[in-house]
Amino acid sequence: MIYLDHNATTPLHPRAFEAMLPFLKELWANPSSPYRFGSQAKAAVEFGRGQIANCIGCKPSEVVFCSGGTESDNLALRGVVRALKSKGNHIVTTAIEHPAVLNTCKALENEGYRVTYLPVTEEGVVEMAALRASLCDGTILVTVMHANNETGVIQPVEEIATTTRARGVVFHTDAVQSAGKLDRKLAELGADLVTFSGHKLYGPRGVGVLYVREGTPLAPWMTGGTHEHGLRAGTENVAAIAGCAEAVTLAFEEAETEGHRLRSLRDRFELQVGAAIQAVRFNGSEAQRVPNTSNISFQDVDGESVVLGLDVRGICVSTGSACSTDDPEPSHVLRAMGLSPRAAQGSVRFSLGRDTCAADLDATVSALKDTVAHLRRVSSIRGDLE
Amino acid sequence: MQKMNPSPDDSGANDRNRGLEAPAAPVISYNEVVLDHFLHPHNVGELAKADTDGFVVVGDSSCGDQMKLWISVRNQRIAKIAFQSFGCPGAIATSSMLTVLAEGRTIEEARLITDDDVVEALGGIPAKKRHCSLLGVQALQAVIDDWEKRGRAPPEQP
Numbered sequence: 001m002i003y004l005d006h007n008a009t010t011p012l013h014p015r016a017f018e019a020m021l022p023f024l025k026e027l028w029a030n031p032s033s034p035y036r037f038g039s040q041a042k043a044a045v046e047f048g049r050g051q052i053a054n055c056i057g058c059k060p061s062e063v064v065f066c067s068g069g070t071e072s073d074n075l076a077l078r079g080v081v082r083a084l085k086s087k088g089n090h091i092v093t094t095a096i097e098h099p100a101v102l103n104t105c106k107a108l109e110n111e112g113y114r115v116t117y118l119p120v121t122e123e124g125v126v127e128m129a130a131l132r133a134s135l136c137d138g139t140i141l142v143t144v145m146h147a148n149n150e151t152g153v154i155q156p157v158e159e160i161a162t163t164t165r166a167r168g169v170v171f172h173t174d175a176v177q178s179a180g181k182l183d184r185k186l187a188e189l190g191a192d193l194v195t196f197s198g199h200k201l202y203g204p205r206g207v208g209v210l211y212v213r214e215g216t217p218l219a220p221w222m223t224g225g226t227h228e229h230g231l232r233a234g235t236e237n238v239a240a241i242a243g244c245a246e247a248v249t250l251a252f253e254e255a256e257t258e259g260h261r262l263r264s265l266r267d268r269f270e271l272q273v274g275a276a277i278q279a280v281r282f283n284g285s286e287a288q289r290v291p292n293t294s295n296i297s298f299q300d301v302d303g304e305s306v307v308l309g310l311d312v313r314g315i316c317v318s319t320g321s322a323c324s325t326d327d328p329e330p331s332h333v334l335r336a337m338g339l340s341p342r343a344a345q346g347s348v349r350f351s352l353g354r355d356t357c358a359a360d361l362d363a364t365v366s367a368l369k370d371t372v373a374h375l376r377r378v379s380s381i382r383g384d385l386e
Numbered sequence: 387m388q389k390m391n392p393s394p395d396d397s398g399a400n401d402r403n404r405g406l407e408a409p410a411a412p413v414i415s416y417n418e419v420v421l422d423h424f425l426h427p428h429n430v431g432e433l434a435k436a437d438t439d440g441f442v443v444v445g446d447s448s449c450g451d452q453m454k455l456w457i458s459v460r461n462q463r464i465a466k467i468a469f470q471s472f473g474c475p476g477a478i479a480t481s482s483m484l485t486v487l488a489e490g491r492t493i494e495e496a497r498l499i500t501d502d503d504v505v506e507a508l509g510g511i512p513a514k515k516r517h518c519s520l521l522g523v524q525a526l527q528a529v530i531d532d533w534e535k536r537g538r539a540p541p542e543q544p
Contacts, residue, residue, distance in 0.1 A: 302451075304474040308416070308424065330450065342472075345450050378430050378478055380443070380454040380470035 006353030013202035019246035023239035048245030057185030068208040069197035083217035088138030095336035123287035147178035151284035152293025161190025180251025203247030207240035263291035301375035309371030427482035440533030476515030484522035
């Protein structure tokens with residue numbers, strides 16, 4: 001099997017697995033328990049918090065553990081608007097966010113908040129002028145992702161942070177797809193809140209992080225105990241936290257070298273695809289991207305058919321995001337970049353990872369060439385890409 | 387180049403990732419018959435102008451799929467049929483099976499082919515792909531309409 005869907009999930013790193021084991025076997029106590037056995041579990045959670053704080057460049061007290069990227073986004077968005085209810089009701093986001101943010105914004109619209117969905121350029125980058133123009137007195141939150149999950153395109157979060165700070169508006173960024181892929185301390189992006197998740201960087205599922213800059217207004221949205229500085233109730237998932245912390249440590253240690261390796265593999269792959277197959281479009285490739293992601297539209301064919309054609313040859317890729325597999329609508333991200341519905345329908349995401357080697361990509365190019373040629377012979381459409 | 391293999395169970399997996407093996411079935415699990423019609427569709431292409439007695443383009447606005455269908459009619463019978471389809475695996479497989487069911491049938495018989503017939507002949511398709519089978523049946527009705535419109539005699543009443 002050749003796995004090229006690392007933006008969906010990644011395999012657990014053996015070191016993360018090892019780091020989890022003691023808390024599944026011997027040290028299974030509740031960290032809130034009053035005896036030493038509990039304190040040992042508590043110490044593990046705090047050790048993990050320290051590891052992560054060190055990697056992202058913040059204080060341990062600014063790290064909040066929760067169940068994953070989706071919950072972290074929900075806590076950030078719902079937590080801020082709840083804390084700032086009396087200050088205003090306007091939220092600014094983009095048209096290309098992950099459903100965890102987009103659908104939370106839609107839910108908040110139903111609760112009476114006003115949401116601006118910013119457009120993006122043809123290369124999938126949010127326009128700063130539009131962002132500045134969207135801010136008003138009632139704006140209480142700006143949420144813009146760091147790297148897009150479908151295209152890998154990096155958003156100008158540092159610039160946004162400068163703008164929001166000057167205006168006194170809270171800024172959240174979903175960094176699920178950039179964490180560990182860029183040699184960059186996430187707290188230094190300048191955002192007040194940063195989301196990332198364990199299983200996208202070779203940690204376990206069921207654990208996510210919200211970095212909360214000290215002093216950021218945030219109210220819990222789930223009621224329960226006083227875990228995680230009172231921001232996230234529920235007994236800590238100690239093993240997952242330990243595994244996540246180990247995975248984050250590894251990812252940030254290797255981000256620079258692994259980034260170079262993946263970027264050169266990805267760029268070589270795109271050159272090969274461009275040479276082997278006519279009428280393809282590399283979506284977002286003129287913008288800055290995370291090094292592992294390539295999003296390609298194949299003229300006159302359907303992306304789902306390409307995915308199945310590769311699947312029968314043992315190659316795992318996806319159209320858009322895994323969350324949208326059941327959704328017949330063409331990618332909202334590519335549509336926002338101005339692609340026609342047909343061109344968006346013909347797009348496939350390749351996301352490389354730690355195990356990917358040049359031979360895997362050679363085999364993928366070859367399988368892709370055959371699959372696309374087959375589908376173009378069958379297709380009723382000729383020349384619909386532009 | 388690896389040979390096309392319709393079985394996802396046996397898809398040339400290498401040993402390197404053995405421990406990470408994904409479930410055998412694709413995300414939307416199509417059966418072997420559907421996979422075969424997707425990988426090796428029947429009656430793909432177009433008919434020569436001289437052979438074409440009916441032609442139609444139909445589209446499914448809900449999902450963007452599109453199908454072109456050609457028929458050649460001899461003695462009230464579909465002597466030749468050809469299709470081209472843009473769409474998901476479900477669209478390609480149901481288009482292919484539709485042409486298999488319609489080929490050699492009288493116009494009257496072809497009029498009676500339903501989407502259920504196509505799905506049944508394929509041994510079933512995932513529920514969310516059922517709408518794909520409608521496109522082919524609509525195309526078949528429309529291509530017969532086109533043949534009738536071209537001034538050929540309508541089928542004799544029994």
